[in-house]
Amino acid sequence: MTQVDSPQVATPRRPQAAQEEELYGLLAEFEDVPAVKSAAHALKRAGYRYFEVYSPFPIHGLDHDLDIQPTILPWLVLGGGLAGCVGGLALTIWTMAVDYPYLISGKPFNSLPAWIPIVFECTVLCSALTAVFGMLLLNQLPLLAHPLLKVSRFRRVTDDRFFIGVLKRDKLFDAERTAAFLRKQGASAVELVSL
């Protein structure tokens, strides 16, 4: 018996070579958090580099095993916030004190304290927009298609199952041996994923 389960979705028959080329990688299913964590750890120790853990909720403590670097998102948000702040100041000062100065109750044209709420809201708005769209951009979302989303087993990644995907581009990748390795780490199912 082969170590690789037959894919649940019927894939059209192709010559072996073509199928190899169109391979995305291996997908291993795990039933709980400790299993997937130890498997990720084992993959890292075995020298794998191109693999990813998928789960229904964030699992902490995997950053080292997955080589996840700190995200630059906070810096982007800082930039967005500063831009909003400067933009708010420019808007109020320019419209009220430069473009159309208008005397109201003897208040100074540039009534800086009165601009604080406007500047604050502009800062908040721009930081929030940067946080959301920056996150989507860094995560490369929206994504129109992904090989894993075609795997019917993978539907449970948003429910109660944990997955490890090992990419074909990894130097150590070998369909049979990697599958055997993942099974040894406690995978309840392993299957090939085509592009």
Added chain:
Amino acid sequence: MATLGTIQHEAPPVDIDNTHDDPRHRAPLVTGDNDFASVTTKVAQLAQRPPALWWWVALAIASSLAGLLLALIGYLLTTGVGVWGTNIPNGWAFPIVNFVFWIGIGHAGTLISAILFLFRQDWRTGINRFAEAMTIFAVMCAGIFPAIHVGRPWLAYWLFPIPNQMAMWPEFRSPLLWDVFAVSTYATVSLLFWYVGMIPDLATLRDRAKSRLGQIAYGVLSLGWTGSMRQWHRFEKAYLLLAAIATPLVLSVHSVVSFDFAVSQLPGWHTTIFPPYFVAGAIYGGFAMVLTLAVPARYLFGLQQIITKRHIDNMCKIMLATGLIVAYAYGIEYFIAWYSGHHYEQSLFVHRLFGPYAWAGWLLLTCNVAAPQLYWIKWCRSNPVMVMIVATFANVGMWLERFVIVVGSLNRDFLPSSWGMFYPTWVDIGMLIGSFGMFLTLFLLFCKFLPVVALAEVKTVMPQAHAPADHGDLRATLGDEVRSGGRH
């Protein structure tokens, strides 16, 4: 109760009491014999199954009332603001009362989603999604009223700094313009926060959708989410940043709304206590609305084990705490009125309790000062009927508070010759009721089509989410940062 809901066909979920305060072990946040799959099923099936009969009945009533609101807006626009009881001196009256009421309701949602998140209050996960939905729908209701109150809403674009043929700009010194910026920012940020938090759960609905339409719709909305650790890593960072941004924002919004009053010279409005008093009142009234929706919803949708008795209990306690702040603010208002020695101020506060609107003044104290004290008693916090009664009192009380502030301060002008009473017309009352209809219509549609509970977040607070070795795993973001040697 077979007609009540589709959920009822299954074995009825047991409503487990987890409100005990036993310091030896943490109370479970998801009760019963639930695992990840059962939690997913309980929430996702609400969007997958055809809605129950009660849902159709409620939607029919609510959408009729929403239609009434739209019809009355049409009547107002074609006829003029004379259809309202608004007059001089009561130039603000119902539209502004409704505006402040609805915008205040929204604050509980942001408090739950942002402030409780920063304070690591894990129980928020059960209720944050629909509290955030409530925020957005309340802000939408709120936005309508000032827009139609300007009298000529087709000129409402004057509120925004858009270059125009008059070469004029809006007046940035005015709190009314601060309000435009605060409310529109609040609406945008709340919507983004809600949507971002929902992306993983929309992916759950995508993966479970049976119909082609559902697969496409949820597929587009979930943006191709795969749940990879790299996605989660940036997602969590973005969520934390949004919470940190939304926290000062929510405090600023009702402060700015209170500036509409406090910056003026009018006795009863010109008070430095207004910003904190408005924020506390908004949270108090907002939690009352969350309870009003949550208590029936957990039965109707069979979510007693996810929105547990402890959630209800905690929300009652927050209402009690913020209610006490509100009561203190009322006390200070009266004290300062007396202590200031200011004739107009003093007479206004005497009129508040003994003048033509004394009924509102006393009812306000009953609803907002007396009623929440019942929450000191544990039985009142665990009995759903009592919870609903007190929450209803608070809802009424918070609307009355704004009525007392707006009309109560305007109707006695400085000169007795300028005094005037305000009487709402049927259009005023119809619009108030219609705004509730719109709010409920949107809420019912949300309950049918979107994930009502933040599934991914609830799963993180279940014991199964924690590997045995790293106890307290998910509250250990800080620990991770130390381990990974920096930001995360």
